[in-house]
Amino acid sequence: MSLRVENLTVRLPLPNGSVVHAASDVSLDVPRGTITALVGESGCGKSILASAVMDQLPAGARRSGSITVTTPQGALDVFAGEPFRGLHAALVPQSAATHLTPVRTARSQLDETITTLGSPRTSDELAVRVGLDPSALDCYPHELSGGMAQRVAVAGALAGDPSVIVADEPTASLDRALTDRVLGLLRECADDGAAVLLITHDLASLVRTGVADRLAVMYASRLMETGPAAEVFDDPWHDYTRDLLGALPSRGLHPLPGSPPQLTDLPDDCVYFLRRPETRQSGGPTALVQVGDRSYRTLREVA
Numbered sequence: 502m503s504l505r506v507e508n509l510t511v512r513l514p515l516p517n518g519s520v521v522h523a524a525s526d527v528s529l530d531v532p533r534g535t536i537t538a539l540v541g542e543s544g545c546g547k548s549i550l551a552s553a554v555m556d557q558l559p560a561g562a563r564r565s566g567s568i569t570v571t572t573p574q575g576a577l578d579v580f581a582g583e584p585f586r587g588l589h590a591a592l593v594p595q596s597a598a599t600h601l602t603p604v605r606t607a608r609s610q611l612d613e614t615i616t617t618l619g620s621p622r623t624s625d626e627l628a629v630r631v632g633l634d635p636s637a638l639d640c641y642p643h644e645l646s647g648g649m650a651q652r653v654a655v656a657g658a659l660a661g662d663p664s665v666i667v668a669d670e671p672t673a674s675l676d677r678a679l680t681d682r683v684l685g686l687l688r689e690c691a692d693d694g695a696a697v698l699l700i701t702h703d704l705a706s707l708v709r710t711g712v713a714d715r716l717a718v719m720y721a722s723r724l725m726e727t728g729p730a731a732e733v734f735d736d737p738w739h740d741y742t743r744d745l746l747g748a749l750p751s752r753g754l755h756p757l758p759g760s761p762p763q764l765t766d767l768p769d770d771c772v773y774f775l776r777r778p779e780t781r782q783s784g785g786p787t788a789l790v791q792v793g794d795r796s797y798r799t800l801r802e803v804a
């Protein structure tokens with residue numbers, strides 16, 4: 502019941518000949534019973550990592566490395582071509598509204614998921630699990646509020662009792678109260694034994710709810726820092742993490758300098774220094790260095 506990403510590199514060739522560096526040597530462990538939050542600015546590669554975990558990379562993607570989902574029945578290589586989606590690993594999509602078909606009730610869509618997966622669950626049982634009155638399932642998606650639709654999507658993800666849950670911006674369109682409910686739901690899934698990868702750029706909610714056990718910070722296709730969430734929030738080691746946290750309203754709303762880089766044909770060097778020349782940190786090949794249960798990407802000092 503865990504997720505292990507090892508040395509995952511994903512390259513997306515574009516028609517114009519350039520190549521998007523969507524993930525570069527990413528290694529990440531999400532043990533059972535825990536939530537790891539993957540954060541970073543728009544376009545840094547978070548959703549590509551989610552797609553890789555679900556073996557749903559865009560056509561033409563080149564990848565190396567491995568992703569293993571450990572289930573009660575054993576370890577499963579997600580790139581081996583065996584069916585596993587929904588059963589061993591499930592995705593909670595960003596927008597339930599676009600995920601659900603408008604012409605059928607929530608119940609009929611949930612029932613279809615249950616049947617396809619051969620799950621012993623019932624749609625009423627799943628509705629209750631996610632805090633929905635079962636009668637809400639008889640609505641069409643447009644009759645549901647954003648928060649209710651999102652809970653239907655979570656119910657669908659839970660239908661197969663997955664060992665691994667990947668939630669890609671599951672609270673993007675929700676207000677604070679509903680955000681906290683959906684995050685609370687993911688917490689319950691983890692407490693029941695799932696390994697949860699929560700992708701979000703809503704750091705404020707993470708700080709407020711304390712829902713994440715661990716934090717992984719991504720920048721320009723690479724992990725910059727990982728560690729216990731509370732420790733990283735209190736004492737970020739990498740400049741990028743520090744700047745990202747400094748942009749929070751509770752920490753002074755200091756905007757990050759510049760804008761995120763294009764991910765086409767990135768150098769092997771660490772690129773955050775390009776946005777922060779005053780840090781006097783140069784590029785040069787970098788590495789993620791492990792110190793206890795934390796890790797951070799090293800930068801070479803300018804001599």
Ligand SMILES: Nc1ncnc2c1ncn2[C@@H]1O[C@H](COP(=O)(O)OP(=O)(O)OP(=O)(O)O)[C@@H](O)[C@H]1O
Pocket residue numbers: 513521522523541542543544545546547548549550559702763764
């Ligand atoms: N199908 C695709 N073909 C080519 N490039 C893509 C494709 N999907 C994503 N990319 C590129 O890969 C990089 C990573 O994208 P990704 O969607 O993973 O970012 P993200 O961190 O999830 O951003 P956001 O927070 O906005 O969702 C971006 O540069 C994006 O433009």
Ligand code: NI
Pocket residue numbers: 547548549669
């Ligand atoms: Ni994304």
